[in-house]
């Protein structure tokens with residue numbers, strides 16, 4: 001076997017396009033077998049076998065990144081497009097598993113920005129998901145009012161508010 005022929009056969013295979021994705025600037029990019037192999041090198045199955053975790057570079061907030069087509073790309077945006085095609089216009093990808101460096105397409109769901117904030121890990125998102133106040137009263141329609149302070153809206157438990165007011169009244173008396 002001639003080794004030059006072998007090498008060029010490998011090169012041809014590596015140059016094969018496996019998927020076309022959209023770069024952050026909106027330009028299309030043909031992902032090759034070589035790109036894919038490079039990515040697989042940094043991807044690992046989680047211990048429970050449910051997630052594909054990224055062992056390569058990450059952003060400060062924990063999302064996996066890779067260089068592709070002259071851009072730094074979020075790994076999960078690439079894997080999603082491998083499996084599902086283009087990300088619907090105007091939507092963000094939400095990690096349903098909340099593991100930010102997970103790049104399993106099965107864990108990703110396109111959502112609006114508002115949904116993403118609500119589902120996220122910001123203090124307001126975590127509070128929005130709570131069903132009870134810190135004293136165990138239910139955040140239901142009758143027991144909750146919303147209060148806006150310094151531009152943020154939060155929920156106030158009326159049962160707690162009443163007992164706070166009662167305590168204040170008793171102190172004042």
Ligand SMILES: [Zn+2]
Pocket residue numbers: 050051052097098099102103104107
């Ligand atoms: Zn996951």
Ligand SMILES: [Zn+2]
Pocket residue numbers: 133134135136137157158159160161
């Ligand atoms: Zn309460």
